Amino acid sequence: MAKVVDVELQAVFKRFGSFVAVDGIDLTVERGHFVTLLGPSGCGKTTTLRMIGGLEYPDSGNILVAGQHLSADLGAARPTRMVFQNYALFPHMTVAENVAFGLRMQKLPKADIATRVREIIALLGLTDHIAKYPRQMSGGQQQRVALARALVTRPRVLLLDEPLGALDLKMRKHMQNELKKLQREVGITFVYVTHDQAEAMFLSDSIVVMDQGRIVQQGTPADIYRYPQTAYVADFIGEANILPGSFDTRQGDEGSVTTALGVMRGSIAAGFQPQAQQRVLLSIRPEHVLLGAALGGADFAAIGKVVDLAYLGGVSRVGIAMNGLTLHADCPGLFQGAEGDTVSFGWKAADLRLLAHDDRFSDGKGDA
Structure with a gap:
């Protein structure tokens, strides 16, 4: 009809x-x-x-x-x-x-x-x-x-x-x-x-x-x-860590990007056609940032320092700093750690969105 x-x-x-x-x-x-x-x-x-x-x-x-x-x-x-x-x-x-x-x-x-x-x-x-x-x-x-x-x-x-x-x-x-x-x-x-x-x-x-x-x-x-198509949408709808990077190569719907945290892969937003060495932004939701033992199957992993903690009831919000960037992870229940601890973190490539650069979100703090 x-x-x-x-x-x-x-x-x-x-x-x-x-x-x-x-x-x-x-x-x-x-x-x-x-x-x-x-x-x-x-x-x-x-x-x-x-x-x-x-x-x-x-x-x-x-x-x-x-x-x-x-x-x-x-x-x-x-x-x-x-x-x-x-x-x-x-x-x-x-x-x-x-x-x-x-x-x-x-x-x-x-x-x-x-x-x-x-x-x-x-x-x-x-x-x-x-x-x-x-x-x-x-x-x-x-x-x-x-x-x-x-x-x-x-x-x-x-x-x-x-x-x-x-x-x-x-x-x-x-x-x-x-x-x-x-x-x-x-x-x-x-x-x-x-x-x-x-x-x-x-x-x-x-x-x-x-x-x-x-x-x-x-x-x-x-x-x-x-599937936000811009950094503005990723930031405004829900919460997101926004990370700056430089585009490397593309394979199908995924792209490889160099960031201060290392090289990582993410899904490219619909309609976006990045070129080599082009400035881009990456978006990862706090609930998609995996910590410690939950890292099994992650496509990217690194080690950072816990810089803040907040217990929100169903989840703990964990602030992680590495190489001048800060991002947040939401882990179920009460986080078993303290500020100042080191923690392994990462995510799956399918959960990382590769978006066009936007000066409003290029400060590199990646705050959710």
């Missing part, structure tokens, strides 16, 4: 004065998917979301929702709705009145409005709060009201701009579970913005990683974590 695309961006540019906020991006979002735009402040993710929602307009390029070009005169007929971090509820309206607002703007019959409001309020567990005002509710309850108000209009696409950012950690985790469950139940396409990579990994069917107004990688959480 052919895939249905709910959102499509074609060579979209957006500038604010001399600042390029969105730099010619192409993006497709399939119907029913939970897609997250991820990146730090200033990367262009919120501007992109606001353009999809019609709150900003591109300087060039096309934006289509449900196959139709967005235009400024759609108003309440737009096929998108947006949920903001600050909820944007009307303080003088009850929960029921807030949720009904969009339906009233669409001039639906009163009986239909009442039925749809009751249904969405029940779905979001707000029936006991239907007569309350926003000031009488917790942050998590207010966020659910904002979601209900957006969903009751049955949009083609729901846009969420860091909607959990104002909540405390416990409530944020709870609402992440609620959001994921809700999206599965209603089946509506969600486009979500966050700078929190753990939140993106938990919620998303697909993550769109943005950097300086551009999309640098898109894929499932597992693919982006396991």
